[in-house]
Amino acid sequence: MRTLLAVLLFGLSATIAHAAGIKFLLVPQDDNGPALKTVVWTPCAEPAQDLSEGPYVLRGRRDCPTAGERLPLIVISHGHGGSFLGHHDIAEVLADAGFVVAAINHPGDTFSDMSHAADISEFIERPTDIKRLIDYMLTAAPDAKLIDGNRIGFFGFSRGGYTGLVLAGADPDFAHANVPCPDPDLPICQEIRHLQLPAKVFTHDARIKAFVLADPMNVFPQRSDLVNVRAPIQIWASQFGGDGVLPETVHAVAGALPERPDFHVVARSAHFVFLAPCSASMRQRAPELCVDAGGFDRVAFHEQLDEKALQFFRAKLH
Template sequence: MLFRKFIVFLTSFCLAVSAHAAGLKVFEVPADEGGPSLRAVQWSPCAQPSQKIELGPFVLDAVRDCPLAGDKLPLIVISHGFGGTGLSHHDTAEALADAGFVVVALNHPDDNAIALASNHANALTAFVNRPQDIKRLVDYMITFSDDRAAINAERVGFYGFSRGGYTGLVLGGANPDFRELRMPCQDRTGMSCPRIAPQLVPVGPWVHDPRIKAFAIADPPSDVFPGKANLQAIRTPIQLWGSQNGGDGVLPAAVDALAHNLPETPDFHVVPDAGHFAFLTMCPPAMAKSAPDICADGPGFDRAAFHRDFNAQVLAFFRRQLVEGILP
């Protein structure tokens, strides 16, 4: 037992020090019979000092097109929330890549920030297409990407926030029920918003992906998984995060109910004093001014400090499930 613990420690240590920074590349998954092209960002271990890179409104600590350092590395895929982008969780991606994971995040075509701004978003279709987007992204990374030889296809994990969390639950085997789904409206709790018309209710088919061996899920819209029957097929380890205050239609009580309805007890964390958007990366000054609803936190809540702890715990979870768990 002591020898095994030593090997676990050594493997984790090697992952942690194998790179000095996160390599960064932007690429596109080609359109195919499964769906349209997918814009994606990849972070990977890099043996060079980090640089400051401006990408969209964000400044990233990374190295552009750095040769990937390492071999047979775990892969983590990231799914943003409604109106987000592949950069919405870049600090978490950087932390994982710095520690030896290949990390890739995409823009979901149906409900990303660009589609929303151009009035091309299809919010209901996204519920069906999102899991398929992630499956296609995993297919690409392990079969066609330039770095496929460095990725261990048996060690795939997933992180998703809000609708991204919903996406992960479906990929893990959940079957949602949208009959009680409400449309977005001015009520931030969502409780007084009108229900969607019966003829518009998404009915699948729901894409599951057994290649994903561990899920970190943050503040998912849990009301579309109303009971244990919707979740009974999930057998994959889950680290579940909920904000104490909720928001944007996500109710803390519904996330708590989800934790109790999952077949296997999740690693469940409730973040004190946090609102729904606390899981998003820290906003640069221009974004903080233009989007206070998603950038401003409650009195006394330090998003940067929370993310340091959050990223460390997400990293520890994926190490346990995708690194330590495979040792003999």
């Protein structure tokens, strides 16, 4: 009976929402790390508008009152040098469907702060960043009382996909991973070459019940590295990869997981097709991130990606 009631409430929250409410927040600094710049999308019963945020055009309503209760939570981890707005389209779709969605800029590995991006320490910090985000969303965020802490999911791209696998229980093995190192002078390349590897235990978080991973960076060369990953996972792989992610390593991680993932290969695509379709301003600023080769239709693809991710989270976070 409780399960049926939860499903009915979840369905109701989806029907009353018409837009994504958008709030910009700050997770406070604590003993585990610096403050985290955060954007939160929530179900909103008001009509959507186009909102400009830098080069991004978001679809939603600023500071709209949150519609619904006992709402599932999705947290988002961007890729190398990315932004908490880099996957705003899937966040908008999920929020419109009744989810609370929260994304952060990872300190030291985001577009405005690359101070740790070339260092192995960033790979330690990323999962902790997401754990701190979840802690905040469940306790101190404005909508904390509206979130169901038993229904938490994760979306991650590239290094964000790596972050998700660690949170799910994986333990990295940087010394034996098949990761390109085109510049041997990069700190992370030197650290791996000289086996200056982290001794710190990596952060796992069993509160996350389902994962959608897009072109995840694979530093888990052995099946034993993934043996503790038991949550349901949906994986999306580009055909050609890029930005340090090799296509064969995405297939390898999918094949090595203890439980078979929901696995999708995107034909004729490269790594950055998983970023949200770009505005005209964004295409001018960063064509290497926005313009896909071979006439690939990113807008049409994201309609499929967003819908499949929504279906997956609905099925796994009931």
